[in-house]
Amino acid sequence: MHGEDLRTRLRSALATTTARLGEAEVPSPSADARALIAHAADTDEPLVLLDELPEDFDERLERATARRERREPLQLILGRAPFRRLVIDVRPGVFIPRPETELALDLLLEHLDEAPAAVIDLCAGSGALGAAVLDELPCSRVLSVEVDPAAAALTAHNLERAGTGRGRVITADLLGEVPELAHLEPVDAVLSNPPYIPPEAIPRDPEVLAHDPHRALFGGGDDGLEVPRAVIGWARHLLRPGGVLVMEHADVQGEEARDAAAAIGGFDLIRTLPDLTGRDRFLVVRRAPGEPTSRSERLTR
Template structure:
């Protein structure tokens, strides 16, 4: 005679097969993996699905709601309300840029190219606060100031920073393309991390998850080459990094030469390089502040 557990597992097998087929037909890139996540959400569990002996009331309705949203190509992270980033699980909300796995390498590049201690780290164009939260999680002595132009994203960043490092993170809502007196008054910092918007205006994203759900202000970097905001980030790094401090900034895989040229033009750096992501694509500018120069918060740069 079938047990309650047998019935639940039979329902799960059927749900997994049906959900995977529906998501595949909708063009979802990873239908099986997404199906498992949606089923776990509907079952309200963090346990492996094979260990479930029963399913909660409302499981089928909750699953149908999640699957229908994913069929419309709403990002899985928005449906779940969370996104993994390095060792963390970050809160996520609609209208905020979804952190990408490739951005996780920025922390490794920081450790590779910079000598600590890391007392103060800036996360510029913070989005959800992923980079700053990872710093607080992995560098216990560090304090983070995250700067984000969008108030809703800044509020989300504040929550993610506080969970990752209670009392050690602060968020500033500001436009890096103009004067920011609070940054001018900050003094020298040890590192700057940034995943700024950098897409040129004509390079419209093809994935509906990106085009329809990531805020365009977090995608398009401004100017004909998409590098207006990245140039502002480089300018602030030149202005605020202590001698020997390091900037690690993500960019598109074709923008390595242009971002190095921008950093050379802005000046103040003695080492400029482009680092590849785990797939071998050029994705990060790494720039070290020249040790011989004194950082001065009152210094004015044309950005």
């Protein structure tokens, strides 16, 4: 195809796709249109560098655009989601990683004296947090815990891609007994983006309500903090003295999360920290030095 004809075809595709997504009330129609066109063109390069299109470009773009018009998440259409330095594989039925969660690893490193050798990712979902640890901290090992078998399988896949042989996954419900965790040696860090939405707070976005599994959204209990409290409790038992938990929560749950950590006890630092937009989104706690480390008390040996 002649270069000018290709440019004209791409401009037309961009204008048409953007207009269709705008009419469907997609929040970022132009950006999504560009991503869908690149997907249909089977390229990761900027569109201006293309010199040809696949024969089935129009059909691929039409299928992808129709899916996005129905408010299927862009990440599911593309089969991937950016997360820090990585591109994480995503699958239907598994919680899609969000950009705001990326800050959790930075907050963890800010509160540790050195890079952690052993990290546990509780409520792992797609495995994005654990994969980021393996990618950016080549001396670290990661154990991810996920209740849903399909999500656990995806976590294992993404961990292996990010750090061959340094990550493993167990499928377990943190609200019950988890023998695999009860016999671990103390670890340096715990990361978690647990479900935390209260039962009455129904998500408005169709992408979330129809495509993110409800088990990964709603945290249980009247306040949505049943699972987050379990995460804090496990962190109390899993962390070595001086070890750190970073847990994401809703921007209105900071005080309740701090209260939960204080009630569970064993921490000498309990803080709420904001995300990049200034909203309170992360609980950071540190295991108190000098705490008992007996097998019966810590459940980690």
